[in-house]
Amino acid sequence: MIAVDVDACTGCALCLGSCPFGAISMVREKASVDREICTLCGACVEICPDGAISIKKADIISSEGKDVLIFAEQRGGELARVSLELLGVGRGLATDCGSTLHAFIIGENLQVVSEKLIHCGAQVVHPVDLPGLSDYRTSTYTQIACSIITRLRPGIVLFGATARGRDLAPRVAQRLNTGLTADCTELSIDPVEKILLQTRPTFGGNIMATIITPSRRPQMATVREGVMELPEPDVTLTGLVKPFAMETPLEGIHEFCEVIHEKRRAVTLGKAKIIVAGGRGVGSPQGFELLGQLADLLGGEVAGSRVAVEKQWIERERQVGQTGSAVAPDLYIACGISGSVQHRAGIKGARVVAAINTDPDAPIFHRANFGIVGDVREIIPLLIAALKS
Amino acid sequence: MKIIVCVKQVPDTNDVKTDVETGRIIREGVVSMVNPDDRHAMEEALRLRQKHGGSVIALSMGPMQAKNALMQMLAMGADEGYLLCDPLFAGSDTWATAYALGTCIQHLGLPDVILCGRQATDGDTAQVGPQLAEYLGIPQVTQVRAVVEHGAGFRVEAFMEEGYRVVKVAPPLLLTVSSECNQPRYPNMIQIVQAHRKKKVTVLSAADIGALAEFSGLNGSPTRVKRVFVPAPPPKGELFDGPPHEAVEAFIMKLKEYHLVPS
Ligand SMILES: Cc1cc2nc3c(=O)[nH]c(=O)nc-3n(C[C@H](O)[C@H](O)[C@H](O)COP(=O)(O)OP(=O)(O)OC[C@H]3O[C@@H](n4cnc5c(N)ncnc54)[C@H](O)[C@@H]3O)c2cc1C
Ligand SMILES: Nc1ncnc2c1ncn2[C@@H]1O[C@H](COP(=O)(O)O)[C@@H](O)[C@H]1O
Numbered sequence: 001m002i003a004v005d006v007d008a009c010t011g012c013a014l015c016l017g018s019c020p021f022g023a024i025s026m027v028r029e030k031a032s033v034d035r036e037i038c039t040l041c042g043a044c045v046e047i048c049p050d051g052a053i054s055i056k057k058a059d060i061i062s063s064e065g066k067d068v069l070i071f072a073e074q075r076g077g078e079l080a081r082v083s084l085e086l087l088g089v090g091r092g093l094a095t096d097c098g099s100t101l102h103a104f105i106i107g108e109n110l111q112v113v114s115e116k117l118i119h120c121g122a123q124v125v126h127p128v129d130l131p132g133l134s135d136y137r138t139s140t141y142t143q144i145a146c147s148i149i150t151r152l153r154p155g156i157v158l159f160g161a162t163a164r165g166r167d168l169a170p171r172v173a174q175r176l177n178t179g180l181t182a183d184c185t186e187l188s189i190d191p192v193e194k195i196l197l198q199t200r201p202t203f204g205g206n207i208m209a210t211i212i213t214p215s216r217r218p219q220m221a222t223v224r225e226g227v228m229e230l231p232e233p234d235v236t237l238t239g240l241v242k243p244f245a246m247e248t249p250l251e252g253i254h255e256f257c258e259v260i261h262e263k264r265r266a267v268t269l270g271k272a273k274i275i276v277a278g279g280r281g282v283g284s285p286q287g288f289e290l291l292g293q294l295a296d297l298l299g300g301e302v303a304g305s306r307v308a309v310e311k312q313w314i315e316r317e318r319q320v321g322q323t324g325s326a327v328a329p330d331l332y333i334a335c336g337i338s339g340s341v342q343h344r345a346g347i348k349g350a351r352v353v354a355a356i357n358t359d360p361d362a363p364i365f366h367r368a369n370f371g372i373v374g375d376v377r378e379i380i381p382l383l384i385a386a387l388k389s
Numbered sequence: 390m391k392i393i394v395c396v397k398q399v400p401d402t403n404d405v406k407t408d409v410e411t412g413r414i415i416r417e418g419v420v421s422m423v424n425p426d427d428r429h430a431m432e433e434a435l436r437l438r439q440k441h442g443g444s445v446i447a448l449s450m451g452p453m454q455a456k457n458a459l460m461q462m463l464a465m466g467a468d469e470g471y472l473l474c475d476p477l478f479a480g481s482d483t484w485a486t487a488y489a490l491g492t493c494i495q496h497l498g499l500p501d502v503i504l505c506g507r508q509a510t511d512g513d514t515a516q517v518g519p520q521l522a523e524y525l526g527i528p529q530v531t532q533v534r535a536v537v538e539h540g541a542g543f544r545v546e547a548f549m550e551e552g553y554r555v556v557k558v559a560p561p562l563l564l565t566v567s568s569e570c571n572q573p574r575y576p577n578m579i580q581i582v583q584a585h586r587k588k589k590v591t592v593l594s595a596a597d598i599g600a601l602a603e604f605s606g607l608n609g610s611p612t613r614v615k616r617v618f619v620p621a622p623p624p625k626g627e628l629f630d631g632p633p634h635e636a637v638e639a640f641i642m643k644l645k646e647y648h649l650v651p652s
Contacts, residue, residue: 001603035602041613075551136554138519138529163549167531170516174487174523179611182514197615210616262552274649298650316568323513331649341620352647353626354640360630366622370643373630382637387650 001055002038006030008052015044015053040215055215065153065217066099066194071145071168072117072125073160074107076259077134082160082225084120089187089228090158091121093196096189097155100124104148104244106141108134111241118239120231126152126244135257136164142171143251148244149176154218156196158187161222173220179213180220183322185227185345195219201322201341208341226270226326226349269318269325274300274333275350277320279343280307281336281357281376288313290380291335297387303327305337321346335376339364356380390443390560391500392434394467395490395521397424398451398458399511423458426506428465428573430566433536434504435466435574440538444468446497450478450489456590463584464576470590471497477595480607483512487520488604489595494525496598501560507532507567518565527561534569 011029023037024044031044031053045053068090073080087103094101103122105113110127117125128144145168149157157172159165161183173180185208186199195212196219202209213219269275276295278288288302295302304314306321320327322342328349335356337343344367347353355364355371356379365371372379401420434445447462449455450473459470473493481489494503503525505518515531522529532548542559548567576584595605603609627643629636645652 035608038608040608075549080550136549142523163532163547166515167519167529170483170514170519171523171529173516173611174484174520177484177611179482179484180514180516181612182512182516202617208618208620209614210618211612212615213612216611257554257556259549259554260552323508331644331647352649354643355626360628363622365625365628368626369647370627370640371629372633372636372640373628374633374636378633379637382633383640386637386641 002033002035002040002044003054004031004033005052005054008050010050010052012049014047014049018043018047042214065155066097067102067152067154068094068097068099068156068158069102069104069149069152069154069218070122070158071160071165072103072105072113072122073162073164074105074110074113074134075164077107077109077113079113079116080160080162080225081230082162082165082223083117084233085225085228085230086158086160086223087117087121088231089223090156091231093156093187093189094123096191097194099155102126102152102154104128104145106133106144108132114241116233118241119233119235119237121237122239124240124242126242128244128246130250135259136167137257138167138171139251141168142175143248144244144246145172146175147246147248149218151244157218157220159220159222161224165222169220169222176218178216178218178220179211180222181211181213182222184221184223185348187221187223196221201345224322224326226328227345269301269303269320269327272301272327272329274298274331275303275320275327275329276300276333276335277303277305277337278308278314278335278376279305279337280311282308282313283336283377285313287336287377287380290377290384294333294380294384294387297384298331300329300331305340305343334364334368335380337364338362339367390437390441390502391446391498392437392443392502392504393446393448393494393497393500394427394431394434394462395503395505395517396427396431396447396449396458396462397506397509397511398422398449398455399424399509421454421457423461424506424509424511426508426566426568428506429568429570430504430506430564431462431465431467432571432573433564433566434502436571437502437536438466443501446471446500448490448493448497449473450481450486450493453592456592459590460584461576463588463590464581465574466576466580467588469588472590472592473598474592475595475600475605477600477602477605480610481605482610482612483514483516483520484611485605485607485609486517487524488609489600490517490521491524492600493593493598494521496593499525499527499561501562503527503561503563505563505565507565515565518563522563525561525563527563528558529563529565530556530558531565532567533564534567536564536570 159169181198332350355368447467508515535546
C-alpha cells in the first residue's frame with residue numbers, strides 16, 4: 001500500500017514528475033496517488049524531500065535478510081542434480097549480496113547428503129531429519145519450508161523446477177505473500193538496487209523478460225534442471241550443518257502417498273551424447289523416420305520441437321526446450337527447426353550444434369557452430385548415404 | 390458433486406506481441422483459444438459429474454473476449470460459466486490471479502473439486518493451481534495423470550521424475566490435470582447451438598466478489614516485469630549453402646573436425 005502523509009506533504013509536486021506512470025496528481029495542494037495506476041515502483045518515495053510518501057508492504061516477512069536459501073531436493077535419499085546446480089548459482093548470488101548461502105533439505109538420514117551440499121557450495125545446511133519425511137507431501141513440506149524461511153529470513157529462495165519443486169514453491173510463495181518467477185534461465189543481482197533479476201524466456205518470439213519482486217520478501221524463483229552449470233564438488237569446503245527443529249507439530253497429513261517407480265520407455269534424452277532433432281520443416285512422420293535412421297547411424301536419439309510434438313510426429317517425452325527436456329549432448333543436429341528462444345533454452349548445454357534449414361536467416365544458425373542451408377528432405381538422405389559409405 | 394474448472398484463454402499463435410513499455414502481453418487482435426490442458430481438466434470434470442451427478446462450473450478471469458472460451462466449455466458440457474472481468478485485475482501475476490480466482494470461488498461457494506490445467510501455454514508457469522489451493526487452504530495434487538474413485542475420496546496418480554506417485558485425498562481438493570489424463574470430447578454442432586441458447590456466462594466484477602484493489606491486478610502482484618528485451622543474437626555459425634552434395638561433404642568434414650564421427 002502506498003500512502004501520503006498529508007501533514008508532511010508540502011505540495012512541492014516533485015513527485016508528479018518523478019512518477020513514470022502518471023499516477024500522481026495534486027489534490028488541494030497535496031500529492032494524491034491513483035492506486036489503480038500506481039505500480040509501487042517507489043520513484044516518488046525516493047524523490048520526496050519531506051519523507052511524506054511511504055510504501056507499506058503487506059508482507060509477512062520484512063526485507064532485512066540478504067542470505068540466499070535453496071531447497072535441496074532428495075528423491076529416495078539421492079540429491080537431485082538441479083539442487084547442486086542451484087548451489088552453483090546461489091553461491092554467486094550470495095557473494096554479490098555479501099551474504100551467506102544456505103540450503104535446507106527434508107527427509108531421513110541426511111548426514112551424507114548434507115556433507116555433499118557443503119562440498120558443492122552450501123555454507124549452512126539445515127536438514128529436517130524426521131521419520132516419515134522421505135516421501136514428498138505437499139502440506140508437510142510447505143509447512144516446513146515456511147517455518148525455515150520465516151526463521152531465517154533469507155532475501156532469496158530458489159527451487160528446482162521439478163515435479164516436487166513446482167508443486168511446493170507456488171504453495172510456499174502464496175503462503176508468504178511473495179512473488180515467484182518460474183523457469184528462470186538467468187539469475188543475477190542488480191548492482192545498484194541489490195535486488196534479484198530473474199530472467200526467463202516469454203511469450204513466443206525471441207523475447208526475454210526480466211522479472212523482479214520489488215518490495216516483498218523473499219524473492220523466489222524456480223530453475224529447470226540443466227540450465228545452470230553444475231559446480232565441481234570440492235571436498236575441502238567446509239560449512240555448518242544445523243539441524244532444524246520444527247517448533248510446531250507437523251500438520252495433519254491429508255495425503256498418503258506411495259511412489260511407484262516406472263520404467264518408462266527408455267527416453268534418455270538428458271543423457272544422450274548425440275541428438276538428431278526435427279521441427280516443422282521435417283514435414284511429416286515419414287520425415288522423422290529418416291531422422292531416426294540418421295540417429296541410429298550416429299548412435300544417438302531422436303527429438304523434436306514443440307511444433308513437431310503438437311503435430312504428433314514425435315512423442316511428447318522427446319520434446320526439447322523450455323517446456324520439454326533440457327539436453328546436453330556432444331552433438332545436436334537441428335533439422336527444420338527455426339530455433340525459437342524456448343527451443344534454444346533446452347539446448348544451452350549442447351557442446352556442438354549443427355543445423356539444417358532452408359532459411360539462411362533462421363535464428364538456429366546463430367546458435368549453430370555450422371550448418372547447411374538446404375531442404376532436410378534432400379539433405380538427410382544424402383547425409384545418411386555419405387555416412388554409410 | 391460440485392466442481393469448478395478454471396479455464397484460461399490463451400493466444401493461439403506463437404508470435405504474441407508484448408507491450409514493450411509495461412512488459413505485459415497485448416491480447417487484443419490475437420486469435421485465442423482455450424488453454425489445451427484446461428480442456429483435459431474440463432473432460433475430467435464431466436466424467437466426475439457423470440459418475441456422481443452434480444454440476445460443473447467453468448470459471449475464467451480475463452478480458453471480455455474470454456467469454457468465447459467459456460462458451461466452448463459450455464458446449465463441451467459445463468453447466469454454467471463465470472467470467473471474472475474487471476480492469477482492476479489487469480496485469481495480475483500468478484499470486485494476484487490466485488487471489489482473484491480464490492475470492493471468486495469463495496463468493497460462489499467452495500466446491501468439492503477444483504480442476505485446473507497443469508500449465509497454461511502463455512505464461513507457462515504451472516503456478517496458479519497450487520497458489521489457488523493454498524489461498525483456499527485445501528490440498529492439491531499437481532500434474533495428475535489419472536483420477537480413480539476411492540471410498541469417500543480419490544486415488545490420484547501424479548507425475549514425478551521417478552515415474553508417478555499415488556495420493557489418496559478427500560474433497561475439498563484441487564487437482565491440476567495433465568494431458569495424459571484423458572482425451573477431451575469435441576462438442577458437435579447441436580451442443581454448440583444449445584449452449585448458446587440455453588446456457589449463460591455470468592460476468593462478475595471485482596466489486597461483485599468483494600476483491601480488494603490492493604491485492605488485485607498489477608497493484609497486488611508481488612512481481613513486476615522490469616524489462617522485456619530481444620537478446621542480441623550471437624554471430625552465425627559457418628554455413629554451407631552450395632549444392633547439396635558439396636554441403637553434405639563439408640558438413641561431414643566438420644563432424645570429423647569436432648571428433649563427432651570417426652575420421
Ligand atoms: C511458453 C512457451 C513455451 C514453449 N516451449 C517450447 C519448447 O519447450 N520447445 C520448443 O521446441 N518450442 C517451444 N515453444 C514454441 C516455440 O516458440 C516455437 O514455436 C517452436 O519451437 C517452433 O518449432 P519449429 O522450429 O519446429 O517450427 P517453426 O518455427 O515453424 O520453424 C520451422 C523451420 O523449418 C524450416 N524449414 C521449413 N521447411 C524446411 C525444409 N523442407 N527443410 C529444412 N528446413 C525447413 C523453416 O525455415 C523454419 O526455420 C514454446 C512456446 C511458448 C509460448
Ligand atoms: N486467468 C485465469 N483464469 C482462469 N484460470 C486460470 C487463469 N490463469 C491460470 N488459470 C488456471 O491455472 C492453470 C495454470 O496456469 P499457469 O500457472 O498460468 O501456467 C491453467 O491451466 C488454468 O486452469
